[in-house]
Amino acid sequence: xxxxxxxxxxxxxxxxxxxxxxxxxxxxxxxxxxxxxxxxxxxxxxxxxxxxxxxxxxxxxxxxxxxxxxxxxxxxxxxxxxxxxxxxxxxxxxxxxxxxxxxxxxxxxxxxxxxxxxxxxxxxxxxxxxxxxxxxxxxxxxxxxxxxxxxxxxxxxxxxxxxxxxxxxxxxxxxxxxxxxxxxxxxxxxxxxxxxxxxxxxxxxxxxxxxxxxxxxxxxxxxxxxxxxxxxxxxxxxxxxxxxxxxxxxxxxxxxxxxxxxxxxxxxx
Amino acid sequence: xxxxxxxxxxxxxxxxxxxxxxxxxxxxxxxxxxxxxxxxxxxxxxxxxxxxxxxxxxxxxxxxxxxxxxxxxxxxxxxxxxxxxxxxxxxxxxxxxxxxxxxxxxxxxxxxxxxxxxxxxxxxxxxxxxxxxxxxxxxxxxxxxxxxxxxxxxxxxxxxxxxxxxxxxxxxxxxxxxxxxxxxxxxxxxxxxxxxxxxxxxxxxxxxxxxxxxxxxxxxxxxxxxxxxxxxxxxxxxxxxxxxxxxxxxxxxxxxxxxxxxxxxxxxxxxx
Numbered sequence: 055x056x057x058x059x060x061x062x063x064x065x066x067x068x069x070x071x072x073x074x075x076x077x078x079x080x081x082x083x084x085x086x087x088x089x090x091x092x093x094x095x096x097x098x099x100x101x102x103x104x105x106x107x108x109x110x111x112x113x114x115x116x117x118x119x120x121x122x123x124x125x126x127x128x129x130x131x132x133x134x135x136x137x138x139x140x141x142x143x144x145x146x147x148x149x150x151x152x153x154x155x156x157x158x159x160x161x162x163x164x165x166x167x168x169x170x171x172x173x174x175x176x177x178x179x180x181x182x183x184x185x186x187x188x189x190x191x192x193x194x195x196x197x198x199x200x201x202x203x204x205x206x207x208x209x210x211x212x213x214x215x216x217x218x219x220x221x222x223x224x225x226x227x228x229x230x231x232x233x234x235x236x237x238x239x240x241x242x243x244x245x246x247x248x249x250x251x252x253x254x255x256x257x258x259x260x261x262x263x264x265x266x267x268x269x270x271x272x273x274x275x276x277x278x279x280x281x282x283x284x285x286x287x288x289x290x291x292x293x294x295x296x297x298x299x300x301x302x303x304x305x306x307x308x309x310x311x312x313x314x315x316x317x318x319x320x321x322x323x
Numbered sequence: 324x325x326x327x328x329x330x331x332x333x334x335x336x337x338x339x340x341x342x343x344x345x346x347x348x349x350x351x352x353x354x355x356x357x358x359x360x361x362x363x364x365x366x367x368x369x370x371x372x373x374x375x376x377x378x379x380x381x382x383x384x385x386x387x388x389x390x391x392x393x394x395x396x397x398x399x400x401x402x403x404x405x406x407x408x409x410x411x412x413x414x415x416x417x418x419x420x421x422x423x424x425x426x427x428x429x430x431x432x433x434x435x436x437x438x439x440x441x442x443x444x445x446x447x448x449x450x451x452x453x454x455x456x457x458x459x460x461x462x463x464x465x466x467x468x469x470x471x472x473x474x475x476x477x478x479x480x481x482x483x484x485x486x487x488x489x490x491x492x493x494x495x496x497x498x499x500x501x502x503x504x505x506x507x508x509x510x511x512x513x514x515x516x517x518x519x520x521x522x523x524x525x526x527x528x529x530x531x532x533x534x535x536x537x538x539x540x541x542x543x544x545x546x547x548x549x550x551x552x553x554x555x556x557x558x559x560x561x562x563x564x565x566x567x568x569x570x571x572x573x574x575x576x577x578x579x580x581x582x583x584x585x586x587x588x589x590x591x592x593x594x595x
Contacts, residue, residue, distance in 0.1 A: 111494055113490055113493060113494060134498075137493075137496055137498060138496075140494065140495070140496035141496060144494060144495075145494050147487055147490070147491055147494075149487055152486060152487040152488060153487040153488055153490070153491040154488055154491070155488045155492065155506050155509075155510070156488070156510065157509045157510055166492070166495055166497070167495040167496055170495065170496045170497060170501075171496055213491075216491075216495065220496075
């Protein structure tokens, strides 16, 4: 179980004249993520979703607040102690291409977390990487390819394989399908659903599309200006959302058919 | 990358020039017919002959032998200087850029202080206090130049450390040491190699320049800059005494520059 207690993240920023100010990216967020459950976090760009994701996987240190994983307060741990626990929480980043080392082959990228956390023989490592490739539905011939030789969908699958390699307790997917064309997007979403059924972990899908959020999970957090404004525990459809901001996100979705334009009243802000 | 280098004409021209100069430097005792420091006033300003392929200078020394031995001085001073600068700058630049904090701030202040003085002033003062000699000139050049190299390496690492694949490596559980060694270094190394391969020509020119001014290299040694200085009094009567070492310096600097710039083109094409 992952418990987040009143977490804040404040950045010190400078404007073009050198005047210092603060930016509250995450503003007192608290929630609990249950084991083997999937959650979605939705909000527009700049709402603090990605910062919250980085806080959850300890890439960023919170300004205030605590994060407990299975009752242990990880916010109190040192950088090195956190590193040793990293196999418990993994993240798939937004831009798949830039989140893979351009000098690493597919095999090297996927095997890296295994090499760090598990003592495996060469054969065992090879076997594990091939298994992971099968899980993310990629052909084994890709192992010696470099990121620039792969498509966006393939890169995303490699990032997913890398994240699930250590069977973590929490996997955060930051904009899992953004920047992908519609067919690839559909395939990745379906893959995520299949993986969710196969692997027991807590999933947090971060997205700015409320329809994607709903497709991936019935437990939806809606975030605005660094604050969670709505938590819908059993969101079956768009009508389950009550908050004005959630409704605005729904209204902002592009119409499926052109004729739907007439029925939509989109508030443009 | 090696295939690209072989296919690139500019890189191959640069490499060929450098290879010839390296062969001259390595096998100088076998290729030189005469002792480069053997003074014989009777033979001064002799025309080229089978014994003296490029003639003799104002002290009767074999110009060809001096030029070949000169390659040793230029390269064998410049290369250790470059390796020392690489060692210092890669370690300091990488650590300060990666960790930041107080150490980085202190290093920045030191860099600013050193960079306020032109390297020539620092070298002149150091050679003045340390005395003449090849080791002293090498030490002086390293002391005067290290901050410039540290700054450049620091900027390469700073750019790289904020990239997503480094954050991704941290999420995967990589230690700082592994991130630096396996992720940041391999990705900054091509730029660093290009920077040093063009930087070495600057060092060679610098040493020759100091030798021309009579700084660092002991009098009489067959260093190309010192040969230029010796030949300048005979500019009108025997201009070849300036032309030969001048061409050698030019070719060496051009070789490194051509190769370095071709390398930069190849790497930027690969990254693009």
